[in-house]
Amino acid sequence: MSAFNFNSGSLFCEQVSLSDISDQFDTPAYIYSKQTLETNANAYVKSFTKPDSLACFAVKSLSNISILKLLNDMGCGFDIVSGGELYRVLSIGADPKKIIFSGVGKSKKEIEEGILEGILSFNVESASELYRIEKIAENLNKVAPVSIRFNPDIDSGGHDYITTGRKGDKFGISSIDQIIELSKYIKSSNYLNIVGLASHIGSQILELDSYRKSAKKTIELADSLIELGISLEFLDLGGGLGVPYNEESPPSPENLVSCLEKELQGRKERLVLEPGRSISANAGVLITKVEYIKDDFLVVDAAMNDLIRPALYKAEHDICNIKENTGVPKLWNVVGPICESSDFLAKNISIYADEDDILAIKTAGAYGFVMSSNYNTRPRACEVLVDGDKSILIRKRESLDDLLEMEIIGDD
Numbered sequence: 190m191s192a193f194n195f196n197s198g199s200l201f202c203e204q205v206s207l208s209d210i211s212d213q214f215d216t217p218a219y220i221y222s223k224q225t226l227e228t229n230a231n232a233y234v235k236s237f238t239k240p241d242s243l244a245c246f247a248v249k250s251l252s253n254i255s256i257l258k259l260l261n262d263m264g265c266g267f268d269i270v271s272g273g274e275l276y277r278v279l280s281i282g283a284d285p286k287k288i289i290f291s292g293v294g295k296s297k298k299e300i301e302e303g304i305l306e307g308i309l310s311f312n313v314e315s316a317s318e319l320y321r322i323e324k325i326a327e328n329l330n331k332v333a334p335v336s337i338r339f340n341p342d343i344d345s346g347g348h349d350y351i352t353t354g355r356k357g358d359k360f361g362i363s364s365i366d367q368i369i370e371l372s373k374y375i376k377s378s379n380y381l382n383i384v385g386l387a388s389h390i391g392s393q394i395l396e397l398d399s400y401r402k403s404a405k406k407t408i409e410l411a412d413s414l415i416e417l418g419i420s421l422e423f424l425d426l427g428g429g430l431g432v433p434y435n436e437e438s439p440p441s442p443e444n445l446v447s448c449l450e451k452e453l454q455g456r457k458e459r460l461v462l463e464p465g466r467s468i469s470a471n472a473g474v475l476i477t478k479v480e481y482i483k484d485d486f487l488v489v490d491a492a493m494n495d496l497i498r499p500a501l502y503k504a505e506h507d508i509c510n511i512k513e514n515t516g517v518p519k520l521w522n523v524v525g526p527i528c529e530s531s532d533f534l535a536k537n538i539s540i541y542a543d544e545d546d547i548l549a550i551k552t553a554g555a556y557g558f559v560m561s562s563n564y565n566t567r568p569r570a571c572e573v574l575v576d577g578d579k580s581i582l583i584r585k586r587e588s589l590d591d592l593l594e595m596e597i598i599g600d601d
C-alpha cells in the first residue's frame with residue numbers, strides 16, 4: 190500500500206499533508222516516506238530464507254545519509270560505485286563486510302581505500318582493473334577480495350541507457366574463457382582472493398525470466414570454476430527490479446528472491462543482491478509549484494536539473510495536483526524554467542492545475558535527487574523524510590552562496 194494518499198481532499202505522505210510540507214520547506218522539495226523505505230527493504234531482507242543472504246542497497250539510486258542509516262539499521266549492505274559513496278556509507282557506520290564496490294572505472298585511490306577499509310568485494314569489470322587491484326594490494330601488503338562481473342549477454346528490456354548485461358555494453362566481462370583464465374590467475378595470486386561471481390543485467394526489469402536466465406548462466410560458470418578447484422563465497426545476482434511508474438506490473442522483491450533462491454537451491458554460495466530503485470523509487474515524490482500557465486504548458490518551479498529522468502531516458506512519471514479533484518482535468522505538458530527544450534517533466538498528462546497549485550511528481554525517490562545538478566545556477570532542492578506525523582529536513586535547500594562557495598576569481 191502506498192504511503193502517499195488523499196485524505197480530506199489533500200495528498201498526504203503518511204500522516205503529514207504535502208501542503209504543510211510545502212508551506213514549511215517551500216518548493217521544489219523531495220519528500221520520502223520512511224514507512225515505504227522500511228516496507229521495501231523488508232521485502233528483500235525478510236524474504237531471504239538463508240540468514241547469510243545480503244541485500245546491498247544501490248547507493249546511487251538515493252544516497253542521503255539519513256536514508257542510508259535507516260537501511261543500514263534494517264540489515265541492508267551497500268552496493269557502491271565511487272569513493273564518494275564509500276565515504277557516505279562509512280560515515281553512517283556501515284559494516285565494510287557488507288559493502289560491494291561495482292563500476293568500470295575505479296581509480297587507484299578508490300581501490301586503495303576499499304582495500305584498507307576491508308570491503309566485502311570489488312566487482313571487477315576488466316582484466317586491467319584486476320591487475321591494478323593486485324598491484325595496489327601488493328603495495329599495501331594486503332589481500333584484496335574480488336568477484337568477476339560476468340556479462341551474461343541478456344537483454345532485459347527497457348531503455349538502452351539502463352540495459353547493462355548485453356555483449357557490447359561496457360559492463361562486466363562476457364568471454365567465459367577470459368573469466369576462467371582470470372579466475373585461475375586470481376587463485377595463483379598472493380594478493381587477490383576470489384570471493385564471488387557477479388552479474389547485473391540492467392534496470393527497470395519487469396519480468397523474472399531475465400533473472401532466471403542470468404542466474405542459470407552464472408551458476409553454470411560457478412560450476413566450471415568449482416571443477417578447477419575455485420570455490421566462491423557468494424553469487425551476486427545484481428539489482429534492477431522494476432517499479433510501476435504507470436501501468437507496469439513488475440514482480441515483487443519477494444517473488445524475485447524466491448525465484449533466485451530456487452535457482453540456487455542446494456548450493457553453498459550465499460545469495461547477494463544489489464537492489465536500488467525497487468527500494469527507493471516509490472518512497473519519494475518531488476513537489477513543485479505551478480508558476481505560469483501558457484497555452485498547454487504548465488511552467489513549474491522544478492526543472493530537469495531537479496529530475497533529469499524524463500529528459501535523459503524519456504522516463505514517464507505520474508503527476509497529480511496535491512489538492513484532490515479541484516476541477517476538470519486537461520492535457521498538459523509540464524515544463525521547467527531551464528533554457529532547453531528537453532526541460533520537461535511530463536508530456537500530455539491529464540490533470541487539473543492552476544497557477545500557484547502544488548503538483549507531486551510521483552515515484553521520484555530513485556535516480557531523482559541524486560542526479561540533480563546546478564544547471565542554470567539553480568540551487569538543488571531540499572530533502573524531507575516523513576516518519577508518521579513528523580517531517581524531518583534531511584538535506585537543506587542549497588543557497589546561492591553555497592553555489593558560489595567553490596568558485597575562485599583568478600588574479601588578473
Ligand SMILES: Cc1ncc(COP(=O)(O)O)c(C=O)c1O
Binds near residue numbers: 247389430555
Ligand atoms: C552494478 C549495479 N548494481 C545495482 C544497480 C541498481 O539497479 P536498480 O536501481 O535498477 O535496482 C545498478 C544500477 O544501475 C548497477 O549499475
